[in-house]
Amino acid sequence: MNSLSRRQFFGTSGLSLGGAALALLARPALAKPQAAVHPALPGFPHHAPKAKAVIYLHTNGGPSQLDTFDYKPKLVDRFNEELPDSVRNGQRITTMTSGQTRFPVAPSMFKFKQHGKCGTWISELLPHTAQFADDIALVKTVHTNAINHDPACTFVMTGSETPGKPSIGSWLSYGLGSVSNDLPAFVVLTPFWSSGTAAQALFSRMWASGFLPSKYSGVALRSVGDPVLYVKNPDGVAEANRRAMLDTLGELNKKTHDKYDDPETLTRIAQYEMAFRMQSSVPDLTDLSKEPAKTLEMYGPDVKKPGSFAASTLLARRMIERGVRAVQILHRGWDQHGNLPADIRSQCKDTDQPTGALLADLKQKGLLDSTLVVWGGEFGRTVYSQGTLTKTNYGRDHHPRNFCMWLAGGGIKGGQVYGETDDYSYNVTENPAHVNDINATVLHLMGIDHTKFTYKFQGLDQRLTGVEEQKVIKELLR
Secondary structure, eight states: OOOOOHHHHHHSOOOHHHHHHHHHHHHHHTTTOOOSSHHHHHHSSSOOOOOSSEEEEEEOOOOOOOTTOOGGGGGGGTTOOOOOOOHTTTOOOOTTTTOOOOOOOOOOOSSSETTTTTEEEEEETTTHHHHTTTTTTEEEEEEEEEOOOHHHHHHHHHHHTTTTSSSHHHHHHHHOOOOOOSSOOOEEEEOOOOOOOOOOOOOOOGGTTSSOGGSOOOEEEESSSSTTTOOOOOOOOHHHHHHHHHHHHHHHHHHHHHHHHHHHHHHHHHHHHHHHHHHHHHHHOOOGGGOHHHHHHOGGGGGSTTTTTTHHHHHHHHHHTOOSSSSEEOOOOOOSSSSSSHHHHHHHOOOHHHHHHHHHHHHHTTTTEEEEEEEEOSOOOEEESSSSSOOSSSOOEOOSSSSEEEEEEBOOOSSSEEEEEEETTSSSEEEEHHHHHHHHHHHHHOOOOOTTTOOTTTTTOOOOTOSSSOOOOOOGBB
């Protein structure tokens, strides 16, 4: 496609500057198109969905399954013993611990209790989440192909280690659209963390649309200043003038699309229109002062801090109420190679009460049955200590062989534990669950057959769950 000069543009667009000015004056103020901004694809959903929306709580860095959900009481008697070669079985480890002369077993120093009628074992670090044991389906045997953060995060969010693929939220936005005409179908929040430790970088590909049209990328809301940059009208520009300008600009872009048939031109039209709507919808969304005092108290004192995990989870509930299809919250700081006990306490203090409050809030408002909540990281942590091991301090390296995720809400049969690991939480012994099995299950609950949800790119029928055989974990469904 050749670039147009200014002369070519105004000569072929059919609207001179004078015509554009007349159009601005003639356009009815604040006219709004009636069509859905985010319609579903024809034929979607494939089957009756159990969930209408998803909230994905991603603990970036890889939380330790041994200190949160995978209870291994026998390890107490094996403190500082060498990890048996028969357990490791020659499996790869990262360069961060491959040079260690020993691999000493580090039992969790945290106490576990059984919770709910189901009796699921949960760490003392998560007392608020534990109150919802009967609503949660805990998967202890999630495994991934990647052993380092960037490919592992990319894999969890896009179904592939290779950058450039659409995120799960983008796939949902593309296939199912959104009920809301005033907010994006897919919104992303990246709250701060309190541990003060260095954290892995977050790349926009975790919520980008990849090879899908760019209008399906997640919209990241900022925690400081305007939630969305440049969405406000400049000083001196009235709303009616902005409306008229966008209508005329839309006509110009439509003519460009008719001539060159570039789908990104239609994306530009849709995004300008969405930005106009967000001028009123986003300030209303982010105004938490309208929430009842009891609700704010439930989420904890940090809920009044913009950019906190607590504020983010409350915003997620408000988005779901307003028709947003997918909300992704990425909380950083879970990469605990050393000083794990202190740092994981801080991380859980950030997230546990708000997570419990989110589940309670959705329940009280009758939204949990139609909202799928997913919690997890990109991999787990090793049973052996990275660095010096003491009774009160240890670190853990990356461990992709098994880690924990949980699902609750729309279509999930709560109060169960799926899969089992060995006594060292090092290998899966029963019911393995690949990352893309989780993705296939999420799509199924949202009414999508993952095998039929494809997009032609580079000569392949691409899909979120990849080309290898993956399965919906039917045991998790009610």
